[in-house]
Amino acid sequence: MDLTPPPPAVPQPPLPQPTLASAEFWRSGADGVLRITHCGDCGRYCHPPLPRCPSCRGPALKLEPVSGSAVVVGFTVTHQTWLPSFPPPYVVAVVALAEDDRARLTTNIVGCEPDRVHIGMRVRVRFARPDADAEVYLPLFEPDPDATTPGPLPEPREVRNALRPMASPRKYEDRVALTGVGQSQVGRRLMVDPLSLTVDACLAAVADAGLDLDEIDGLSTYPGPSPDGFSEGGTTALTEALQLRPTWVNGAREVPGQIGSITAAMLAVASGLCRHVLCFRTVWESSHAALVRSGQWLPAGGRATGMFEWRTPFGAVSAAQWIGCNASHYMHRYGVGREALAAIAVTARAGAARNPEALYRDPLTPDDYYDARMVTTPFGLYDCDVPCDGAVAVIVSAVETAYDRPRPPVLVEAVGTAILERLSWDQDTLTHVPQSQGPSAHVWTRTDLTPADVDVALLYDGFTFNALSWMEGLGFCGPGEATDFVAGGRTIALDGELPLNPHGGQLSAGRLHGYGFVREAMLQLREEAHGRQVRNARVAVVTAGGGVPSGAMLLRRAW
Structure with missing residues (x-):
C-alpha cells in the first residue's frame, strides 16, 4: 500500500459566480x-x-x-x-x-x-x-x-454639469445638531466582543449629550449585520443589548459613505420622526484577522459574487489594488510622483504623535516612507490605513433641544450626497477615487461657505490617495495640483493653511471607518482636541467613503 502523500494541489484562482446576466x-x-x-x-x-x-x-x-x-x-x-x-x-x-x-x-x-x-x-x-x-x-x-506607439487615454469627465439646484429652500441640515460623541477603547487585536465595544461608545455618547437611554428614539448604523470584522450585529444587536425602544432604525449599507448613516439620522430628526438618534459604527477587523489566522474562525468560501465577480478571479481582492489603478492613472496624467502621498502620510503620523489614543505614534520621516516595503504600486506600507478594533457613537438631535445639552452643539452647515459618477471602480472616474467628486461638488451647493472658510479638514484616508482625491474634489486645489498645494506638508500641518486629520487619521490613529473623522471634527469645533487643537476652528469638512458611494459634511460651531 502506497502511503506517499499526494502532491499538493496547485491553487486555482477563485472563479466568478455567473449570474443570469453574466x-x-x-x-x-x-x-x-x-x-x-x-x-x-x-x-x-x-x-x-x-x-x-x-x-x-x-x-x-x-x-x-x-x-x-x-x-x-x-x-x-x-x-x-x-x-x-x-x-x-x-x-x-x-x-x-x-x-x-x-x-x-x-x-x-x-x-x-x-x-x-x-x-x-x-x-x-x-x-x-x-x-x-x-x-x-x-x-x-x-x-x-x-504596437509601436502608446494608445489614447480616456479624457476626464466634468461631473459638475449634472448638479441639480436645491429641491427646496428649506434645509434639513438646519433642523439638526450633533450633541454627543463617544468612543470605546481602540486597539490592535483587543479580542473584545465587538458588541461590548459598541455599548461602551454608545453609553459614552449618550452621557456626553446629557441624555439617558430612554430618550433615544432612533438608531442608525453602518453597515448593519456584516461579516469579516465590520459590524457588531447592527441595530438589532444593540437594541437587545441595551433594551432600547426606538421609533426608527436604519442599518443600510448603500448610503453616502459610512457617515451616510448619520445623514439618514439627520433626515429622520428633521422630518419630526425622532428627536435623538444614536448613530454608531464598530469595527473589529484586527481581532477577526487574528482569529482567522489561528483557525478559530473559518473564512467564507465559494465563488466570487457581487462586485467581486469581476475582480477576485484576477486577484484584485483589495481596495488597495482598485485604488492603486486610479492612482497610477493620476500620476501619469498629471506628471507627478509620490511626493504628495508621502506628505499626507508623514503629516498623519505627526498628528498621531500628539494624540494619546492613536495606534502608531513613532516618528515617521519622508525617508521612512520611501524606504518602506511596497504593498501594491504606488502604495507602500505607510500609504495604507491601520485595521483596528473600536467603536464610535454620535448623537443627532433636534436643533431646538441642542442648547439644553451640557456640551456646546455642533451644527450641520451642509451635506453632500449627490451621485454624479457611475458607482463603479473602473467604468468612469480614473483620475481620482470614484465618488470623491460628486459629493464634494454637491456640498457647496447647499451653503454660502467656500473652501476658503474651512479651518480643519477631516478627509477619509483609507489610503493616502483617498485624502488627495477629496482635497482636489472639494476644490482646495485644482485637479493634479495637490503636490504643489501640500508643499511637502506645510499647508496641511497643524498650523498650516488647511490642517489635515490632526488626530492622525486612519493612516496612523486607526481605521474607525469614517466615524473617527466625525468625532475629531466635533472635538475640534468644541475646542476639546487637547494637544492637537487647531486654533479658532469654526468650520470643519468631513468626508467618508473609500470609494462608492461616499459623502461629505460641513460642520460648524454653534457660538
Whole structure:
C-alpha cells in the first residue's frame, strides 16, 4: 500500500459566480474571441452587462465580438500575497477597449515582466480556463507585439454639469445638531466582543449629550449585520443589548459613505420622526484577522459574487489594488510622483504623535516612507490605513433641544450626497477615487461657505490617495495640483493653511471607518482636541467613503 502523500494541489484562482446576466459573457471566450455588450441603437459598448444602455437607456443590448485590442489606463503591481493562487508580483490592470474607451475590464497583464507595464500600453486579449469542469473563460491581456506607439487615454469627465439646484429652500441640515460623541477603547487585536465595544461608545455618547437611554428614539448604523470584522450585529444587536425602544432604525449599507448613516439620522430628526438618534459604527477587523489566522474562525468560501465577480478571479481582492489603478492613472496624467502621498502620510503620523489614543505614534520621516516595503504600486506600507478594533457613537438631535445639552452643539452647515459618477471602480472616474467628486461638488451647493472658510479638514484616508482625491474634489486645489498645494506638508500641518486629520487619521490613529473623522471634527469645533487643537476652528469638512458611494459634511460651531 502506497502511503506517499499526494502532491499538493496547485491553487486555482477563485472563479466568478455567473449570474443570469453574466453567464453568457463568461462562456463566450471559448473560441478565443472577446465579446462585450453592445447597444444596437446608439453603438455604445458597456461592461459589465447591463439591462439598459448607459448612454441612451435603450434595451437593444447584445453581446457582440470585438477586436480584443485595448489600452492599459490604470494598473498596480501587487507585491503582497492576497490569494495563494496569485503569488506576487503580479499586475492588476484596468484596460479600455479600442472600440469604446468607456467599456473597461479589470484584468491581469500577462506575458511580460511587471515592470514593463505602463499607462498607454497597447494590449490584446488571451483567455484562460482555470477549471476544466467550469465553463468560465477569463479574459487576460498581453502586450500587443504589433504596437509601436502608446494608445489614447480616456479624457476626464466634468461631473459638475449634472448638479441639480436645491429641491427646496428649506434645509434639513438646519433642523439638526450633533450633541454627543463617544468612543470605546481602540486597539490592535483587543479580542473584545465587538458588541461590548459598541455599548461602551454608545453609553459614552449618550452621557456626553446629557441624555439617558430612554430618550433615544432612533438608531442608525453602518453597515448593519456584516461579516469579516465590520459590524457588531447592527441595530438589532444593540437594541437587545441595551433594551432600547426606538421609533426608527436604519442599518443600510448603500448610503453616502459610512457617515451616510448619520445623514439618514439627520433626515429622520428633521422630518419630526425622532428627536435623538444614536448613530454608531464598530469595527473589529484586527481581532477577526487574528482569529482567522489561528483557525478559530473559518473564512467564507465559494465563488466570487457581487462586485467581486469581476475582480477576485484576477486577484484584485483589495481596495488597495482598485485604488492603486486610479492612482497610477493620476500620476501619469498629471506628471507627478509620490511626493504628495508621502506628505499626507508623514503629516498623519505627526498628528498621531500628539494624540494619546492613536495606534502608531513613532516618528515617521519622508525617508521612512520611501524606504518602506511596497504593498501594491504606488502604495507602500505607510500609504495604507491601520485595521483596528473600536467603536464610535454620535448623537443627532433636534436643533431646538441642542442648547439644553451640557456640551456646546455642533451644527450641520451642509451635506453632500449627490451621485454624479457611475458607482463603479473602473467604468468612469480614473483620475481620482470614484465618488470623491460628486459629493464634494454637491456640498457647496447647499451653503454660502467656500473652501476658503474651512479651518480643519477631516478627509477619509483609507489610503493616502483617498485624502488627495477629496482635497482636489472639494476644490482646495485644482485637479493634479495637490503636490504643489501640500508643499511637502506645510499647508496641511497643524498650523498650516488647511490642517489635515490632526488626530492622525486612519493612516496612523486607526481605521474607525469614517466615524473617527466625525468625532475629531466635533472635538475640534468644541475646542476639546487637547494637544492637537487647531486654533479658532469654526468650520470643519468631513468626508467618508473609500470609494462608492461616499459623502461629505460641513460642520460648524454653534457660538
